[in-house]
Amino acid sequence: MLKMIVCMKQVPMVSDLPWDPVTGTLTRDVAEGMMNPACKHALEAALVLKERHGGHITAMTMGPPMAEEILREAIALGADRCLMVSDQKMAGADTLVTSFTLARAIEIFCPDFDLILCGCHTSDSETAQVGPQLSEELRIPSIAAVEGLDLCGNAMRIKRVSDNFLETLEMDLPGLVTVATGFYVPRYASMAGLHDAFREPGILTVGARDLGLDDDDVGLQGSATRIMDIFSPVAKKENIVLKGAPKKIVEELLDRFDDTIGSLIRKDLKAVK
Amino acid sequence: MDQKRRSIWVFGDYRNYFQNRVTLQLLSRATDLAKKIEAEVCATVFGHEVDEWVGEYIAHGATKVYVCDNPGLKFYSTDTYVALMERIVRQYGPEIILVGATSFGREFTPRLAKRLKTGLTADCVGLEINGEGLLVQTAPAFGGSLLTRIVTPEKRPQMATVRPGVFQEIPHNYQATGEIVNVALPGDLPGDRVRLVSSERQPAREQKLGEAPVVVCGGRGMGSKTRFKNLFELARVLGGEVGATRPVVYAKWADEDALVGQADRHISPKVLFSFGVSGAIQHTAGIKNAGFIIAVNKNPNAAMMKMADVAIVADASQVCIALIRELKKRIRT
Numbered sequence: 309m310l311k312m313i314v315c316m317k318q319v320p321m322v323s324d325l326p327w328d329p330v331t332g333t334l335t336r337d338v339a340e341g342m343m344n345p346a347c348k349h350a351l352e353a354a355l356v357l358k359e360r361h362g363g364h365i366t367a368m369t370m371g372p373p374m375a376e377e378i379l380r381e382a383i384a385l386g387a388d389r390c391l392m393v394s395d396q397k398m399a400g401a402d403t404l405v406t407s408f409t410l411a412r413a414i415e416i417f418c419p420d421f422d423l424i425l426c427g428c429h430t431s432d433s434e435t436a437q438v439g440p441q442l443s444e445e446l447r448i449p450s451i452a453a454v455e456g457l458d459l460c461g462n463a464m465r466i467k468r469v470s471d472n473f474l475e476t477l478e479m480d481l482p483g484l485v486t487v488a489t490g491f492y493v494p495r496y497a498s499m500a501g502l503h504d505a506f507r508e509p510g511i512l513t514v515g516a517r518d519l520g521l522d523d524d525d526v527g528l529q530g531s532a533t534r535i536m537d538i539f540s541p542v543a544k545k546e547n548i549v550l551k552g553a554p555k556k557i558v559e560e561l562l563d564r565f566d567d568t569i570g571s572l573i574r575k576d577l578k579a580v581k
Numbered sequence: 582m583d584q585k586r587r588s589i590w591v592f593g594d595y596r597n598y599f600q601n602r603v604t605l606q607l608l609s610r611a612t613d614l615a616k617k618i619e620a621e622v623c624a625t626v627f628g629h630e631v632d633e634w635v636g637e638y639i640a641h642g643a644t645k646v647y648v649c650d651n652p653g654l655k656f657y658s659t660d661t662y663v664a665l666m667e668r669i670v671r672q673y674g675p676e677i678i679l680v681g682a683t684s685f686g687r688e689f690t691p692r693l694a695k696r697l698k699t700g701l702t703a704d705c706v707g708l709e710i711n712g713e714g715l716l717v718q719t720a721p722a723f724g725g726s727l728l729t730r731i732v733t734p735e736k737r738p739q740m741a742t743v744r745p746g747v748f749q750e751i752p753h754n755y756q757a758t759g760e761i762v763n764v765a766l767p768g769d770l771p772g773d774r775v776r777l778v779s780s781e782r783q784p785a786r787e788q789k790l791g792e793a794p795v796v797v798c799g800g801r802g803m804g805s806k807t808r809f810k811n812l813f814e815l816a817r818v819l820g821g822e823v824g825a826t827r828p829v830v831y832a833k834w835a836d837e838d839a840l841v842g843q844a845d846r847h848i849s850p851k852v853l854f855s856f857g858v859s860g861a862i863q864h865t866a867g868i869k870n871a872g873f874i875i876a877v878n879k880n881p882n883a884a885m886m887k888m889a890d891v892a893i894v895a896d897a898s899q900v901c902i903a904l905i906r907e908l909k910k911r912i913r914t
Binding site for chain 2: 345402403404407431433434435436437438439440441443444445448449450451452453465469470471472473474475476477478479480483488489490531532533534535536537538539540545546547548549550551552553554555557558559561562565568569572573574575576577578579
C-alpha cells in the first residue's frame with residue numbers, strides 16, 4: 309500500500325486582486341479561495357495511484373483557517389485524511405520557510421510516507437519552489453513537473469518533458485514529485501461527496517507550537533527574502549483605439565497599417581480596388 | 582573563506598540552444614551588475630567535454646570559469662549538480678548566483694538555495710543593484726497585473742532565476758581571456774537517487790513559437806474552443822504561429838506547448854495579434870519583446886489593451902473571423 313501526502317494550497321479565485329495603490333498592500337482576504345489548479349492535478353495523480361495499487365492519501369495545506377475548504381474538497385475527491393498547518397505567525401512566509409514548516413509537520417504527523425505529491429506551481433505566486441525545497445528539507449529525492457508516474461518495483465517510474473527532452477526516470481522512495489498540468493484530468497467532486505465532507509468533524513489543525521517552532525522560525529521572521537514593494541507595471545505605446553463593427557474595424561486596421569503589418573508579414577495588403 | 586574580490590556567478594546551462602542563450606544573457610547582465618559592486622563575473626560549467634562552453638562564456642563576459650569536466654556528468658542530474666554546486670559555492674562564497682529559468686534551472690535552483698539556506702526569487706524580469714549594494718529582484722506577483730521587488734538582505738548568496746529573453750547577450754569577443762579553475766568531481770557525492778532511463782530530444786514546438794515573426798495569441802475572451810480554432814486559420818493566413826494564455830490551456834482549448842508567458846515561454850514576434858487576452862502579468866511578461874501589437878478585447882480597460890499599439894474594442898471572435906475574410910480578400914497569391 310502506497311502511503312501518499314498531497315500538499316496543496318488555496319489560491320484566490322480571481323486573477324485581479326483588490327490592491328490598494330496608496331499603501332501597496334493586497335486585501336487577499338476578500339477574494340474567494342479555490343484549490344490551486346496544479347494541486348488538483350497532483351491529487352488526481354495520487355488518486356489514480358491509489359486506485360491502481362491501493363493506498364492512503366493525506367491531504368495537507370498551510371494557510372489561513374479558511375483554507376480548510378480545500379482539504380474538505382480533497383476528502384470529497386477521495387483523500388483519506390487531512391492535516392492543516394495554520395498559525396497567524398506563519399503569515400508572510402517565503403518558500404524557504406514554507407518548505408521548512410511543511411517538513412516539520414510531515415516529520416511529526418505523517419513521517420511514514422512513501423511519496424509526496426505537489427502541484428508544479430501555484431497560480432498566485434508561481435515560484436514552483438516549495439516542492440523541490442521540501443524534498444531537500446526532508447532529504448529525499450524529487451522530480452519536478454512530471455506528466456506520468458507509476459510504481460515500478462520499489463521505485464517510481466516517471467515521464468516528463470524537461471527543456472524539450474522527453475525523459476523517463478526512476479526515483480527511489482520515499483520521494484517527492486511535482487505534477488504538471490498537462491497530463492492528468494482532475495475529477496469533479498460529487499455534490500453528495502462535498503456535502504458529506506463538509507459535515508465531517510473538525511480537521512486536525514496544528515500551529516507553530518505543535519511543531520516545536522519558535523516565532524523566529526516561521527512566517528516573515530523566518531524568511532530570507534523581503535518584499536520591498538509591489539507595483540503595477542506601466543504601459544508605454546501610442547495606443548490607438550479602434551471601435552465599431554468588426555468588418556469596418558478590420559478594414560480600417562488594414563488600411564491604416566497596411567505598410568506596417570504588410571511588411572512584417574511580407575504580404576501586400578493594399579485593398580483591391 | 583579567503584579574502585578576495587566579490588563575485589557574481591552565472592550557472593552555465595547549455596543543454597540546448599535556448600538554455601545556452603539564457604546563460605549568455607545572464608553573463609551580460611552580470612557584467613553590468615558587477616561594475617556596481619566591484620565584483621568579478623564567473624561562470625560554472627559542469628559536464629563532459631565542455632571546452633566549447635567554457636570558451637563561449639569567457640567570450641561573453643566571464644573572467645573566471647569553474648569547470649568540472651567528468652564522464653560522470655555527461656547527463657544533467659539534479660542530485661549531483663546540486664551537491665557539486667553546493668561544495669564550490671561554500672568554498673568560494675559568491676555574492677550573487679544567477680540561473681536561467683529553464684526547466685532544469687527551476688528544478689535545480691530551489692534545491693540549491695535550500696541547501697545554502699538562502700533566499701531565491703523565481704522568474705525575475707529585472708535585476709538591479711540598489712544604494713546598499715543589494716540585488717533588487719523584480720518578479721511577477723499574485724497572478725494578476727503586479728510586479729514585486731524582492732531583496733535578500735542578510736543571507737548569502739543572493740539567488741535568482743531569470744526568464745529567457747529578459748536580457749540581451751553581449752557580442753562574442755574573441756579577444757577575451759579568462760581564468761579557468763578546474764574542480765574535481767568529489768568521490769563522496771551521494772549516489773543518484775534518481776536514475777535516467779531514457780532521454781530523447783523532442784521536436785521543439787516551443788522554439789518555433791518563440792522564434793515566429795508573427796504570433797496570433799488567444800485568451801479566454803475568444804469564448805469557446807470552437808471559436809478559438811479560428812485563430813489557427815488566421816495564423817495560417819498570416820504565416821504565423823498560435824499562442825495561448827494559461828486559462829485557455831487549462832480549459833484545453835489549446836495544447837500546453839502553445840502557452841505564452843511566465844515559467845514557460847517568451848515570444849518576440851515582429852507583430853502580435855492578441856485576441857480576448859486580459860493581460861495578466863504572467864502573459865504580458867512573456868510578450869515584452871513583441872514588436873507591433875494589435876489587441877482585441879471587449880473591455881477597453883484590459884491591461885493587454887493598454888499595452889497595444891492598436892487596441893480594438895470589439896468581440897474577439899468576430900474580429901478574428903472578419904480579419905480572416907479581409908486578409909484572404911487582400912492577399913493575392
